[in-house]
Amino acid sequence: MTEDDILLGIGLTVALAVGCQILASRLRVPALILLLPAGFAAGALTDDVRSDNLLGPAFSPLVSVSVSVILYDAGLGLDLRHLKGATRTVVLRLMVLGVVLTWGCVFGLGPALFGVPLAVASMIGIILVVSGPTVVGPLLEHVRPSDQVRRVLMWEGSLIDPVGGILGAVVFHSLVSGGLQTGHFRFVAFFAGTALGLAGGAIGVALLWFTLRRLRLGETLGTLAQLATVVVVAAGCDMVYDDTGLIAAIVTGLTVANLPGLDMPTRRPFFETLVQLIIGLLFISISATVTPKSVVPVLLPTLVLVIVLIAVVRPLVALLSTQGTNLVAGERAFIGWMAPRGIVAASTATTFSASLTDAGLRGAGKILPVTFLVIVGTVVVYALTARPVAGRLGVTRPERARPLLVGGDPWVVDLARALRTAELDVLMWAGGAQERQRITQAGIELVTGELIAVATDPQARLEGVTAVFLLTADDDFNALASIVMADSVDGPVYRVGPPPGGEGAVAPYTVGRTLFGPELVRHVVTDRHERGARFHVQPARTPRLPGYDVLFVVRRDGRLEPVTEALPAPGAQDDTLVLLGPAPPTG
Numbered sequence: 001m002t003e004d005d006i007l008l009g010i011g012l013t014v015a016l017a018v019g020c021q022i023l024a025s026r027l028r029v030p031a032l033i034l035l036l037p038a039g040f041a042a043g044a045l046t047d048d049v050r051s052d053n054l055l056g057p058a059f060s061p062l063v064s065v066s067v068s069v070i071l072y073d074a075g076l077g078l079d080l081r082h083l084k085g086a087t088r089t090v091v092l093r094l095m096v097l098g099v100v101l102t103w104g105c106v107f108g109l110g111p112a113l114f115g116v117p118l119a120v121a122s123m124i125g126i127i128l129v130v131s132g133p134t135v136v137g138p139l140l141e142h143v144r145p146s147d148q149v150r151r152v153l154m155w156e157g158s159l160i161d162p163v164g165g166i167l168g169a170v171v172f173h174s175l176v177s178g179g180l181q182t183g184h185f186r187f188v189a190f191f192a193g194t195a196l197g198l199a200g201g202a203i204g205v206a207l208l209w210f211t212l213r214r215l216r217l218g219e220t221l222g223t224l225a226q227l228a229t230v231v232v233v234a235a236g237c238d239m240v241y242d243d244t245g246l247i248a249a250i251v252t253g254l255t256v257a258n259l260p261g262l263d264m265p266t267r268r269p270f271f272e273t274l275v276q277l278i279i280g281l282l283f284i285s286i287s288a289t290v291t292p293k294s295v296v297p298v299l300l301p302t303l304v305l306v307i308v309l310i311a312v313v314r315p316l317v318a319l320l321s322t323q324g325t326n327l328v329a330g331e332r333a334f335i336g337w338m339a340p341r342g343i344v345a346a347s348t349a350t351t352f353s354a355s356l357t358d359a360g361l362r363g364a365g366k367i368l369p370v371t372f373l374v375i376v377g378t379v380v381v382y383a384l385t386a387r388p389v390a391g392r393l394g395v396t397r398p399e400r401a402r403p404l405l406v407g408g409d410p411w412v413v414d415l416a417r418a419l420r421t422a423e424l425d426v427l428m429w430a431g432g433a434q435e436r437q438r439i440t441q442a443g444i445e446l447v448t449g450e451l452i453a454v455a456t457d458p459q460a461r462l463e464g465v466t467a468v469f470l471l472t473a474d475d476d477f478n479a480l481a482s483i484v485m486a487d488s489v490d491g492p493v494y495r496v497g498p499p500p501g502g503e504g505a506v507a508p509y510t511v512g513r514t515l516f517g518p519e520l521v522r523h524v525v526t527d528r529h530e531r532g533a534r535f536h537v538q539p540a541r542t543p544r545l546p547g548y549d550v551l552f553v554v555r556r557d558g559r560l561e562p563v564t565e566a567l568p569a570p571g572a573q574d575d576t577l578v579l580l581g582p583a584p585p586t587g
Helices: 003-027 032-045 056-076 086-114 118-127 133-143 147-177 187-214 219-240 244-258 269-288 292-321 329-335 343-358 364-393 410-421 433-441 449-455 475-488 522-530
Strands: 403-406 427-429 467-470 493-496 535-539 549-554 560-562 576-580
Touching: 003 032, 003 269, 032 133, 032 269, 032 364, 056 133, 056 147, 056 219, 056 244, 056 269, 056 343, 086 118, 086 147, 086 292, 118 147, 118 343, 118 364, 133 147, 133 364, 147 187, 147 244, 147 329, 147 343, 187 219, 187 244, 219 244, 219 269, 269 343, 292 329, 292 364, 329 364, 343 364, 403 410, 410 427, 410 433, 410 522, 410 535, 410 549, 410 576, 467 475, 467 560, 475 493, 522 576
Parallel strands: 403 427, 403 467, 467 493
Antiparallel strands: 535 576, 549 560, 549 576
């Protein structure tokens, strides 16, 4: 390839990777639905995007290291406090039974469906046991299932990838050393590879502890130190034994995220951006290596395999794994309808297919196209059906807003009553015993102290909360909490405006989302309420009386939009308004 060809290939790959994700966000569909066919079509139209032409022998190591970075980032998002009880039991069963039943199914059907020897069927089966956070995460964001279901599926997807990767490496080396015949699975190599990955993870944790805790590197250098550590440790482990770097990466991320003394932020803008770019580049690059000529002969047999995996194997695995747990029938059924294949399956298939083909194993060339079609089939089926299936099973979180009001003054409690009248699921939190008693007497759900721990713990998350409204009488607390909690809520954080010319240490100098505009700051709302003003809920089509100020607009679909200086939020006819009435005249 000429220099111009290489530059064109790089540009097309990046453009497709980013463009597909932007388009997917606009269409509200998982990006993989667009990335896979875009890469396949690009590879069929031009050789310039084929990674084997662009990178040559460097492609496979780069894929392995890139997947390690993805798994490290996934490990950072796993909280061990949530891996307990039924969640831990189900995850462990899903991994063990999923590996055994998936591999056994493909091993048994492979020779009949694809006309390949048992050795190739065994390799395909072990590749397809993985799932992965790169596909499960976006689908769960699209579906919004219950918290317990989300935790089970995210833990399973994150942990099965490195386990499946090391199993694939062991099967590959067993086939090569066993004369390309089955029956030579090396258990010692599997446990040795696992131990190597765990050791690599321990080294990674030690390096990050030294750089982040002892050297106290800032955000920029600390992020670079994390990236360098993951790459070095993963590359070093892979040099000793294939795919052990995946275990090292997930162990490193999981450990540093849960290690006391290392305050890893919940949201990591650089890593999130890097991971999104890597996912796009990998799927475009890998799918571009699959040729139409290799896909056509295995298309119909793979369709049969996908149907068996989705309709028989996964439901059976979920049924056995959730037996005897506190998961309800709908949750158990949805877990049985979520097992898409992702980037680890694609990367291992790319590596092992080429190596076994070069070694002379008959039918090894079918490993990559079969894996590619299984990825496409499972992703498309689950992406298109997961949301309606979750709705029918009753495991989705309510679409309507679920705001958290922080504060326990009388006007705040009355505002919570008004929002609940608008059919919103309102939560409240307050620090004082009298305030908490006032909330309880009003019949409003009082959250535990753990939910507000995000004010001091950057690793905590407010699960299920769509927006936070800081309404305490302490303006400095409101200002500081709005900054700290912004990265720990799946939604916006607002605070009531401080009095103009206030003497606070922080509030007068803090920018951010301020409620109700400049005229309705905290002391004005408090004073009007004390003088008898009350909150009212009415349809937006009803004429508004003089002296009534709009505070919130509840949209027809249940979204809650507060009135701010930047967002007046006029209501449409089908919306509902929450207003603050005037104080009655004295005397």
